[in-house]
Amino acid sequence: MSTQNSTQNGTPVHIIGQGLDRLDGRLKVTGGARYTAEHPLPRLAQAVIVQSTIASGTVVSIDDSMARSLPGVLLIMTYKNAPRLPVPKQESGSPSGSPPAAPTPLLQDASVKYNGQPVAVVVADTLEHARHAAQSLKIRYAAKPAVLGMQAAKKSLKTPPPRRPGEKTDATRGNAVAAFSQSAKRLDAMYTTPIETHNAMEPHATIAAWQGDELTLYDSSQNISGVQKTAARTFGIDPSNIRVLCPFLGGGFGSKGSAWSHVMLTAMAAKMTGTPVKLALERTQMFGPVGSRPMTEQRMRLGAAPNGALKSLMHDTVSSNSFVLDFSEPSTTITKSLYMAESLQTTQRMATMNLGAHTYTRAPGEASGSFALECAIDEMAYALNIDPIALRLQNYADKDPEKELPFSSKSLRECYRVGAEKFGWSRRTPEPRSMRSGRMLVGWGMATATYPANRDAAKASALIRADGTALVRCGTHDLGTGTYTIMTQIAAEALGLPVNKVRFELGDTLQPESPGAGGSKTTASVGPAVYAAAKAAREKLVAMAVADRDSPLSGLAPEAVDVQNGWLIDRQRPDRREPMVTVMARHGGAAVEAYSESKPGDEKKQYSMHSFGAVFVEVHVDPDLGTIRVPRVVGVYGIGKLMNRKTGHSQLMGGIVWGLSMGLMEKTEMDWRTGRAVNANLADYHVPVNADIGVIDVSVVDEDDPHINVLGAKGIGEIGIVGVAAALGNAVYHATGKRVRDLPITLDKLI
Numbered sequence: 001m002s003t004q005n006s007t008q009n010g011t012p013v014h015i016i017g018q019g020l021d022r023l024d025g026r027l028k029v030t031g032g033a034r035y036t037a038e039h040p041l042p043r044l045a046q047a048v049i050v051q052s053t054i055a056s057g058t059v060v061s062i063d064d065s066m067a068r069s070l071p072g073v074l075l076i077m078t079y080k081n082a083p084r085l086p087v088p089k090q091e092s093g094s095p096s097g098s099p100p101a102a103p104t105p106l107l108q109d110a111s112v113k114y115n116g117q118p119v120a121v122v123v124a125d126t127l128e129h130a131r132h133a134a135q136s137l138k139i140r141y142a143a144k145p146a147v148l149g150m151q152a153a154k155k156s157l158k159t160p161p162p163r164r165p166g167e168k169t170d171a172t173r174g175n176a177v178a179a180f181s182q183s184a185k186r187l188d189a190m191y192t193t194p195i196e197t198h199n200a201m202e203p204h205a206t207i208a209a210w211q212g213d214e215l216t217l218y219d220s221s222q223n224i225s226g227v228q229k230t231a232a233r234t235f236g237i238d239p240s241n242i243r244v245l246c247p248f249l250g251g252g253f254g255s256k257g258s259a260w261s262h263v264m265l266t267a268m269a270a271k272m273t274g275t276p277v278k279l280a281l282e283r284t285q286m287f288g289p290v291g292s293r294p295m296t297e298q299r300m301r302l303g304a305a306p307n308g309a310l311k312s313l314m315h316d317t318v319s320s321n322s323f324v325l326d327f328s329e330p331s332t333t334i335t336k337s338l339y340m341a342e343s344l345q346t347t348q349r350m351a352t353m354n355l356g357a358h359t360y361t362r363a364p365g366e367a368s369g370s371f372a373l374e375c376a377i378d379e380m381a382y383a384l385n386i387d388p389i390a391l392r393l394q395n396y397a398d399k400d401p402e403k404e405l406p407f408s409s410k411s412l413r414e415c416y417r418v419g420a421e422k423f424g425w426s427r428r429t430p431e432p433r434s435m436r437s438g439r440m441l442v443g444w445g446m447a448t449a450t451y452p453a454n455r456d457a458a459k460a461s462a463l464i465r466a467d468g469t470a471l472v473r474c475g476t477h478d479l480g481t482g483t484y485t486i487m488t489q490i491a492a493e494a495l496g497l498p499v500n501k502v503r504f505e506l507g508d509t510l511q512p513e514s515p516g517a518g519g520s521k522t523t524a525s526v527g528p529a530v531y532a533a534a535k536a537a538r539e540k541l542v543a544m545a546v547a548d549r550d551s552p553l554s555g556l557a558p559e560a561v562d563v564q565n566g567w568l569i570d571r572q573r574p575d576r577r578e579p580m581v582t583v584m585a586r587h588g589g590a591a592v593e594a595y596s597e598s599k600p601g602d603e604k605k606q607y608s609m610h611s612f613g614a615v616f617v618e619v620h621v622d623p624d625l626g627t628i629r630v631p632r633v634v635g636v637y638g639i640g641k642l643m644n645r646k647t648g649h650s651q652l653m654g655g656i657v658w659g660l661s662m663g664l665m666e667k668t669e670m671d672w673r674t675g676r677a678v679n680a681n682l683a684d685y686h687v688p689v690n691a692d693i694g695v696i697d698v699s700v701v702d703e704d705d706p707h708i709n710v711l712g713a714k715g716i717g718e719i720g721i722v723g724v725a726a727a728l729g730n731a732v733y734h735a736t737g738k739r740v741r742d743l744p745i746t747l748d749k750l751i
C-alpha cells in the first residue's frame, strides 16, 4: 500500500498517522454535537421506567388509579397492556460485534428476574409529570427466594457456549494436573474481581418515532446495525423499516453494544401513544438494566522448573451470570496463548444469579484475566528468585501456542525492553519494602498486556464533488475515540485531498453497514473499507483524466498519475498536472462516486493476530495508612500503525486510567440480601479524577504488520486497560510485601 505520497516538491506527506486534533472537538465543547437525548422532535413525549424492588418473583398487582388521574399522563405500560411481541429466539452472550443479544425482559409477563428490572413505563407530556405519575404507582409483589452471591450460585454451574464458532470454551494441552504435581515450584492461588459498572459519561438514552410501520430510533449505541437487527427481530418487522441514528456518543465501553430493554420499551410506548417518545436513563438506572462486568473467581495454578520454564499452567474461572441473559467473562482467554507453557488447562464456568445482565466491559476477559495471570507470574518470579521480565522472556511464545500459528507481528520483546528502559527497571531492588521515598514505601511492578487484533466486514462510500470536496460515509461509531478524525485522515490520504476538503459521516443505518464498535475493531474493519472506497473514487477520476484528450495527463497509464492536494500529477513530470475540479468540470460537473466492501481474507487462517504491550507502575504506599498513590505509569505497545498519534495515545492513556481505576477503586457493591447495587451513583462508585492520576507515559514501538490489513493497523480500544491492575498489584506487593489477590486494592486490605 502507498500511504506515502509526495507533494509537488517531492516531500512525502503522511496524513495518516498525523496527530491531528479531533475534528469533532469544537462541536463537542461548544454544545454543537447533538447527543441522543438532545434531538428535538415535534410532540416528543417523555418516558420513565419503574423498576422492581425485588430480585425474584412476580408482580401481583399494579394500582395505577392515582397515576392515571395525574396531569399530562399519556400511558402507563405494564405487563397487562404492553403489546404482545413475537417471541424472539433467546441468544446467549456473544462477543462484541456479533449479532446483539436478545433484549432483556419486555413486560411480556409478570415475572421478575432481578432487582431493578423495568416493570412499568410511564409516559407523559413532561419529564416531571412522568416522574410524578411513576412514583404514584402502587405495585405489589410475590417474592420468591432469590439466588444471590457466588456461594449460592456456584451450586449449579453452567459452561458457556463457545465465543466464536470452532473456538473451545475450555482448553487442554498435555496433562497439566500431573505436570503441576511434578513441578519444582508450584503456585496455587485464588484471585477475585468484583462486578464493575461501565458508567459512560452519557447515560443510555433512546428516542423512538413510528411512521406507520417504519421506526426511527435515536439511540446511544455503539452498534447501530445491531440495534436495528434486534429491533427487527423483537417486533417481527423487516430491518429495512428501521433506521437507527447515533452521530455522537459519550462513551460506551461495551454497555452500549446491545439493545437493552429500555430501547425496545421506548419503541413500544411510542407505538401505544402514537407519538415520539424519549427515555433517558438516570445514572442510578445504569446499575442493572444495561449490563455490567461479571465478578470472577479465578484459580491459578502454575508449576515451574527451577530455571523458570513453565511446566504447567492452569486457570479456572467462575464468573457471575444472570437469569436474563447468559454471559461469561472469558478471563481464561489470555492464558491460552500468552506463554509457552508445556501443559495447560483452562476452564470457564458461569454462576447464575438474580442480577441484571452482565455484558462486555472494556477488554472483556482480558482485563480481569490478566489480573490473575500476571499477578501469578509475578508471584512465581518471587518464588524462583528470577526477575519478572526474565521469567516472562523465559516463557516467551514465539508462535501462538493455542492456534499453533505464527503471529502476524509480535513486538512484545521490544515492548519489555523499551518499557524497562523508560521506567528505569534496572534500578529496582526486588526485595519487598526495600525502596522508599521519604516515609513512603515505593513499589515497582510490571505486567504484560495483550488483546486480539480483530477485524470484521465493513462497507463504505466515497463521493468526490465537482467543487473538489468529498463526502465519505460509513454507518460506524465514534465513542469519543476519534473515529471521525482518523477516518477523515484515511479518506483524505486515499483521495489525494487535504483533510479540510473531506467530510466523513457516521452513525446512521442508512449509510453503508459497519460492524458494532466492539472488540477494538473499528479502525481495522472500517479503515480498510474507507480506504478502498476513497481509492476507488480517486481511480475513477484518474481514469477520466487519462482518457481525456484535453487533459495534460491524456494517454498516461493510470499508475503514472499521482493525486495530491486536489491535483492530478504526472509522477515522472510533475509539471504536467491539473486540478481535480478542472477534470470534473470538463465532464459536466457530475460527482464521482465509489462504494466498497472490505473484509478479512485467509490471513486469519495463516496467522494469529494480537496486539501486545508492557506496562510498568510505580506506587507510593503510606506504611501507616495504607493509602496508595500512583505517581507514574509507563506503557509501551506494539499495535501496528497508529492512524493518529494524538487520539491513539489518548485511547491508550484512557485504558491505563481505567486499569488504575479497576486496580484501586471500582466495585459495584451489591447488597446480597436484596440483589441491589448500593453504590449506584458516581459519588459512591469511585472512578479516578485528575488528582488521582500521575504521569502516564504511553508509546508505541515501530511495528510493520503486512498481514493484518491494508493500513497495518491493529485496534487500540481495549489493550490499554489490560495488565494495569496486575502491574499495580505487583507494585503494591513490592512496596509492602503484601499480596492482595482481590480487586480493588483498597487501603483496608493493606493494614
Ligand code: MOS
Pocket (backbone or CB within 6 Å): 096, 222, 252, 253, 254, 255, 257, 360, 361, 362, 363, 364, 517, 518, 519, 520
Ligand atoms: Mo468493547 S467491551 O468490545 O465495547
